[in-house]
Amino acid sequence: MYVAAKGGETAIRNAHKLLAKHRRGNRSLPSITLDQIASQLTLAVGRVMAEGSLYDVDLAALAVKQARGDLIEAIFLIRAFRTTLPRFGSTLPLDTGVMLVRRRVSATYKDLPGGQLLGPTFDYTHRLLDPSLAEAEGGEEGSVPDSADGGIDVQPPAMPRVTDLIGQEGLIEPSPEDDGGEPFDITRAPVSFPVDRATRLQTLARGDEGFLLALGYSTQRGYARSHPFVGEIRFGDVEVSFFAEEIGFEVPLGRVQVTECQMVNQFKGSATSPPQFTRGYGLVFGQCERKAMSMALVERALRWSDLGEERSAPAQDEEFVLSHCDNVQATGFVEHLKLPHYVDFQAELDLVRRMRREMGADDDMQEAAE
Amino acid sequence: MSVSSEITAEAAARRRVMGVLAEARGAELDAVLAQLAPVPPATDLRAPEMGLVMLRGRVGGDGAPFNLGEATVSRAAVRLEGGANGFSYRLGRSPAAARAAAVIDALWHDAARRAQVEAAIEPIAARLAAERSEAVHETAATKVEFFTLVRGED
Known part of the structure; x- marks a missing residue:
C-alpha cells in the first residue's frame, strides 16, 4: 500500500x-x-x-x-x-532483404551469394586494452582500406537471406504467412497470455539485453536446448516506407539501421511430415548483435508448443519471460522499494511486536538479559 | 503508354524526389529553396508537426508483420499560392525541415519547374549516393573467405 x-x-x-x-x-x-x-x-x-x-x-x-x-x-x-507524441500510423514492414549491408556473416555456409562481410566488428579482436586510445585522437581521416584498393567488385551484391537459400530446398520451416491482419501492439492494448508470435517479437525487441542474453545462454547450456546455428546475422540500413493517405502512395521516410539474426535450429519432423530445420528470429534497432542473437534464441525457445516440444526450462515460459524482460518495468518496481514505505513498515513492526508479545518472547529475552 | 503506367511513372519520379528530401539535411533543403527563389508564398494545409510512426518488421524477415518499435517523424502539408499542394514526411524531429520539403514537393508539381527542382536536389542525391558507395566499398574490403580445414590424419 x-x-x-x-x-x-x-x-x-x-x-x-x-x-x-x-x-x-x-x-x-x-x-x-x-x-x-x-x-x-x-x-x-x-x-x-x-x-x-x-x-x-x-x-x-x-x-x-x-x-x-x-x-x-x-x-x-x-x-x-x-508517450508525449501522437502516432501518425504504422510503416510498411521493413524489407531486410534489400538492406544496405554493413555486416553480414553466416555460421552455416562459408560460401554464400553476396559473401561474408565482417564489417565493423569486435569479433577476432584480441580484447587487449589499447593504450593509444588514452591519448587524444586527431580529427584526421583514418585510413580505412576499401575495396577500390584491391580491385574487388564493388557492385553491391544481392544478399539473399540464408534462410531463403535453405528454404528453396524445403529444408527449413517457412515463415508464418502474412494474412493481411494487423499485428497486436503491446503499447496499445493490455497483454493477456498466451500471446502470438508477433506479440512475443515486439516484446523481445524492446526487452533487456542482459536478461535475454542470460536466457539465451541458458538454452545453450541445456535448459531447452535447441542446437542453434547462426544462419545469418546482418546489420545495415533499411528504407522506411509509410502509406500516407493524402499522398496516395508509399512515401519513403528515410533510413534506419537494424540488426537481424536468423537462428537455424535442430529439425523437427513427424511420421507424416519430413524433417525440417526450425528457426528463431531476432530484429533490433541499431548494431545490437548480442541482443539480436539472444532474442532469436529466446524466440525459438518460446515456440516449444508449436513445435511439439516439452516445456522444461525458464526460457520456454512465455509469461515469465515476457513479463520480466522489460527493464523499465523491472527497474521501476525494484527501485520503488527505496522510496518511503514508513507507514507500511510501521504496520509490520506493530504486527511483529504483537506476535512476539503473544508468544511471550520478549519476556523471555528480558529475563535472560537480567 | 497506358494512362495507369503514366501515373505510375509520375508517382515513381515523385517518390524518388520525396526519398531524397526525406534524407536531406535541414540546411540542404534551405539551400534548395534559396536556389529555387522566387518561391510563391505557401499556406499550411496542416501545420508542421512532430509525431511517431510504428516501424514494422516481418517474422523471419519475410513472414507476417510484427511491431518492432517506433520512430520520430515530422510532417507538413502546404499549398503554394496559385500552385499545387505539397506534402512531406521525414524521420526525425524537424517540423521546419518537413515544411521546407513540402514546399519543394509542391514546386515539383509545376511542370514548368520540375526540371529545375530535380536539378536543385541533385547534389543531395549525389551526396547520399556517395555515402552509400563509401559504405559498400569499406564493407567489401572486409569480405572474408573462410577455409575449412580437414580434420584427422588424412
Whole structure:
C-alpha cells in the first residue's frame, strides 16, 4: 500500500542540483556534445533506441548524456518521451532483404551469394586494452582500406537471406504467412497470455539485453536446448516506407539501421511430415548483435508448443519471460522499494511486536538479559 | 503508354524526389529553396508537426508483420499560392525541415519547374549516393573467405 509522504522539497531540489553538478563532472573539461555521443558511443545509442523502443539517434544521445551513461535510466527517459507524441500510423514492414549491408556473416555456409562481410566488428579482436586510445585522437581521416584498393567488385551484391537459400530446398520451416491482419501492439492494448508470435517479437525487441542474453545462454547450456546455428546475422540500413493517405502512395521516410539474426535450429519432423530445420528470429534497432542473437534464441525457445516440444526450462515460459524482460518495468518496481514505505513498515513492526508479545518472547529475552 | 503506367511513372519520379528530401539535411533543403527563389508564398494545409510512426518488421524477415518499435517523424502539408499542394514526411524531429520539403514537393508539381527542382536536389542525391558507395566499398574490403580445414590424419 502506498501512503503519500510530504516534505523534503528543499532537500530534493538540492539533490537534483547536486546530480546536475555530478553529471557535468569536472568543469575544467569541455562538456560532452550530443554529436560526440552519437558518433563515438554508437552502440550505447543503439541500445537506448532498441530498448527505449524509439528510433531517434539524437534523442538517444541526449538521454545517454542526461542519464550520466546509465543506459537503463536513458531508456526510461526515452520511453517517457514517446508517450508525449501522437502516432501518425504504422510503416510498411521493413524489407531486410534489400538492406544496405554493413555486416553480414553466416555460421552455416562459408560460401554464400553476396559473401561474408565482417564489417565493423569486435569479433577476432584480441580484447587487449589499447593504450593509444588514452591519448587524444586527431580529427584526421583514418585510413580505412576499401575495396577500390584491391580491385574487388564493388557492385553491391544481392544478399539473399540464408534462410531463403535453405528454404528453396524445403529444408527449413517457412515463415508464418502474412494474412493481411494487423499485428497486436503491446503499447496499445493490455497483454493477456498466451500471446502470438508477433506479440512475443515486439516484446523481445524492446526487452533487456542482459536478461535475454542470460536466457539465451541458458538454452545453450541445456535448459531447452535447441542446437542453434547462426544462419545469418546482418546489420545495415533499411528504407522506411509509410502509406500516407493524402499522398496516395508509399512515401519513403528515410533510413534506419537494424540488426537481424536468423537462428537455424535442430529439425523437427513427424511420421507424416519430413524433417525440417526450425528457426528463431531476432530484429533490433541499431548494431545490437548480442541482443539480436539472444532474442532469436529466446524466440525459438518460446515456440516449444508449436513445435511439439516439452516445456522444461525458464526460457520456454512465455509469461515469465515476457513479463520480466522489460527493464523499465523491472527497474521501476525494484527501485520503488527505496522510496518511503514508513507507514507500511510501521504496520509490520506493530504486527511483529504483537506476535512476539503473544508468544511471550520478549519476556523471555528480558529475563535472560537480567 | 497506358494512362495507369503514366501515373505510375509520375508517382515513381515523385517518390524518388520525396526519398531524397526525406534524407536531406535541414540546411540542404534551405539551400534548395534559396536556389529555387522566387518561391510563391505557401499556406499550411496542416501545420508542421512532430509525431511517431510504428516501424514494422516481418517474422523471419519475410513472414507476417510484427511491431518492432517506433520512430520520430515530422510532417507538413502546404499549398503554394496559385500552385499545387505539397506534402512531406521525414524521420526525425524537424517540423521546419518537413515544411521546407513540402514546399519543394509542391514546386515539383509545376511542370514548368520540375526540371529545375530535380536539378536543385541533385547534389543531395549525389551526396547520399556517395555515402552509400563509401559504405559498400569499406564493407567489401572486409569480405572474408573462410577455409575449412580437414580434420584427422588424412
